[in-house]
Amino acid sequence: MEQRTDIRIPVEGEELHAWWYPPHDVNGPAPCVVLAHGFGGIKQMRLWAYAEQFSEAGFGALVFDYRHFGESTGQPRNLLDLGKQFSDWNAAITAARARPDVDPDRVAVWGSSMSGGMVMMVAARDARIAAGRREIDPHYVGQSHTALGCRKHPNTTHRPTSDHYRR
Numbered sequence: 001m002e003q004r005t006d007i008r009i010p011v012e013g014e015e016l017h018a019w020w021y022p023p024h025d026v027n028g029p030a031p032c033v034v035l036a037h038g039f040g041g042i043k044q045m046r047l048w049a050y051a052e053q054f055s056e057a058g059f060g061a062l063v064f065d066y067r068h069f070g071e072s073t074g075q076p077r078n079l080l081d082l083g084k085q086f087s088d089w090n091a092a093i094t095a096a097r098a099r100p101d102v103d104p105d106r107v108a109v110w111g112s113s114m115s116g117g118m119v120m121m122v123a124a125r126d127a128r129i130a131a132g133r134r135e136i137d138p139h140y141v142g143q144s145h146t147a148l149g150c151r152k153h154p155n156t157t158h159r160p161t162s163d164h165y166r167r
Helices: 047-056 082-098 114-125 141-148
Strands: 005-011 014-021 030-036 060-064 102-112 131-135 163-166
Touching: 005 082, 014 047, 014 082, 030 047, 030 082, 047 060, 060 082, 082 102, 082 114, 102 114, 114 131
Parallel strands: 030 060, 030 102, 102 131
Antiparallel strands: 005 014, 014 060, 131 163
8 A cells, every 4th residue: 555645735825734645446536535633633643543544445535734733834833723724624625626536526524522523614614525524522512513603403413422424
């Protein structure tokens, strides 16, 4: 299997650092999953394990660090700015869709912890997102919805492990 590739994604004068995991054993454009960690997390915190599994299953996987975190640029370091993080999601999704080995209409989003709430908003704002998955602490769900301005959607459930939603 091909190894991951380091890529840089421009966003508002800064750069996101990302890892690209190509789809394994697929001819032609493949589906892709874009992944990011939650509050203060970086891609080295085991997101590679998920990306490798997606890649082996025939999905491309793009794992990125938000601006101000990890290997991405941005000063001051470790700045949490939800507006910027939503822009980072959009930039990462755009970069994934632009890849020749990705089917731009089969891009999914995957978030952990706080980004689990963010992917719901990302998917709600981008009708082209094919699917989403969130991995989130059940005690955090209400707070993340409130902080992100979400209302409970009738097609999502609040279970301890994850939510699935699909258009």
